[in-house]
Amino acid sequence: MASNERIFVQAIRRYGARHGIDVDVRSGGWLIAMRRGAKRHFAFGYDIGLNSAIAHRLANDKSATSEALTLEGVPCIPHHLFLNPKLGTHVVGPGWREAILVPLHDNPQGIVVKPNEGTSGRSVFKVTTEAQLDHAVDEVFAMSTGLVISPYVMIEDEVRVILLDDVPRIVYSKQRGADWRHNLDAGAKPVLLEDGDVRAACVKLAIDAANAIGIAFASIDVVRVAGAWRVLEINSGVMMEALAKLHPELVQATYDAALDRVFGTDNRDR
Numbered sequence: 685m686a687s688n689e690r691i692f693v694q695a696i697r698r699y700g701a702r703h704g705i706d707v708d709v710r711s712g713g714w715l716i717a718m719r720r721g722a723k724r725h726f727a728f729g730y731d732i733g734l735n736s737a738i739a740h741r742l743a744n745d746k747s748a749t750s751e752a753l754t755l756e757g758v759p760c761i762p763h764h765l766f767l768n769p770k771l772g773t774h775v776v777g778p779g780w781r782e783a784i785l786v787p788l789h790d791n792p793q794g795i796v797v798k799p800n801e802g803t804s805g806r807s808v809f810k811v812t813t814e815a816q817l818d819h820a821v822d823e824v825f826a827m828s829t830g831l832v833i834s835p836y837v838m839i840e841d842e843v844r845v846i847l848l849d850d851v852p853r854i855v856y857s858k859q860r861g862a863d864w865r866h867n868l869d870a871g872a873k874p875v876l877l878e879d880g881d882v883r884a885a886c887v888k889l890a891i892d893a894a895n896a897i898g899i900a901f902a903s904i905d906v907v908r909v910a911g912a913w914r915v916l917e918i919n920s921g922v923m924m925e926a927l928a929k930l931h932p933e934l935v936q937a938t939y940d941a942a943l944d945r946v947f948g949t950d951n952r953d954r
Contacts, residue, residue: 689709689713690713690925691924691925691928691932691935692727692730692923692924692925692939693709693713693716695935695936695939695940696716696718696727696939696943697709698936699939699940699943700718703720703943703947703949704720705718705719705720705947706718706719706720714728714729715727715728716728718946718947720947723947725946725947729921730919730921730922730923731920731921731922732901732922732939732942732943732946733946734900734901734942734945734946735899735900735901735902735920736898736899736900738898739897739898739899739900739920740899740920742897742899742918743897743899743902743918743919743920744801744920744921745800745801746763746798746800746801746832746917747763747764747765747800747830747832749763749897749915749917749918750762750763750764750832752896752897753893753896753897753915755896756892756895756896758889758892758893758896758915759889759912759913759914759915760893760914760915760916761834761835761837761907761909761914761915761916762834762835763800763832763833763834764787764832764833764834765800765830765831765832766780766783766784766830766831766832766833767780767829767830768825768828768829768830768831769825770825771829784817784821784833785814785817787833787835788811788812788814788817791835791836793812793835793836793837794810794811794812794835794836795810795811795812795817795833795834795835795836796808796809796810796811796833796834796835796836797809797811797817797820797821797824797831797832797833798824798831798832799824799827799828799830799831799832800828800829800830800831800832801828801830802828807823807824807827807828809823809824810836811836837907837909837910838909838910839907839908839909840907840908840909840910840911841857841882841907841908842857842858842860842872842905842906842907842908842916843855843856843857843858843877843882843883843886843905843906843907844856844857844858844874844903844904844905844906845886845887845890845903845904845906846902846903846904846922846924846938847890847891847894847901847902847903847904848900848901848938848941848942848945849900849901849945850891850894850895852887852890852891853937853938853941854876854924854927854931854934854935854938855876855877855883855886855887856874856875856876856877856927857874857875857877858872858873858874858875859872859873859874859875860872874926874927874930876931885913886906886913889904889906889913889914889915890904890906890915893906893915893918894918897918899918899920900945901920901922901942901945902918902919902920902922903918903919903922903923903924904917904918904919905917905918905919922938922939922942924938924939
């Protein structure tokens with residue numbers, strides 16, 4: 685097992701070794717083929733393959749997630765979609781520049797601009813001026829077909845809930861460092877939450893969000909703004925690289941439980 689492999693890949697290798705599953709890692713670790721007997725299953729990126737295609741697409745699209753949650757009355761941070769003008773005026777429309785200024789003018793405290801798809805806080809910009817907006821738009825559209833804009837809010841706390849079939853497998857807060865973002869890649873630290881009112885509120889909201897888009901295995905980020913909890917985003921790919929440095933057994937057990945669902949493995953087989 686290569687030491688530079690992602691935790692996700694290592695976890696699948698360990699599971700395979702214990703359960704007689706052949707694991708074939710391809711494409712630098714981003715495609716994993718698993719076979720036991722006649723049953724073959726693929727994992728891609730951080731997606732273990734438990735979710736339906738539509739749930740996966742919704743979760744990976746921040747705008748679609750926001751719209752779906754709003755339809756179901758689940759409190760969330762709004763994310764408004766703007767398509768890349770390189771797609772053509774017949775797709776984007778001629779007034780995209782004027783439209784993209786509206787959220788900035790409507791939110792004097794600022795806005796957040798980021799790719800509509802993607803994780804780990806890459807190419808995320810806090811914007812308060814038109815010049816900053818132009819820079820953010822250019823950066824995001826250079827690598828994405830769409831961006832989303834949300835109002836900048838003062839996040840008091842951020843919690844990630846990792847759910848499997850409505851069961852919270854892991855719940856932890858993200859303790860922010862010097863950066864204004866709570867992303868683990870930006871220096872935030874994961875701290876497991878003990879049982880209590882905060883954990884219960886976050887789990888309930890996460891379950892409501894998962895049910896709203898019909899997703900089975902996901903990590904769901906919820907934030908507290910002005911004392912109220914809202915969903916920030918849903919991730920169909922469950923990444924636990926940073927958490928595994930502190931709680932490797934818990935991370936392995938979570939991936940094991942998901943793979944049990946994939947292969948119909950009885951817990952007694954471990």
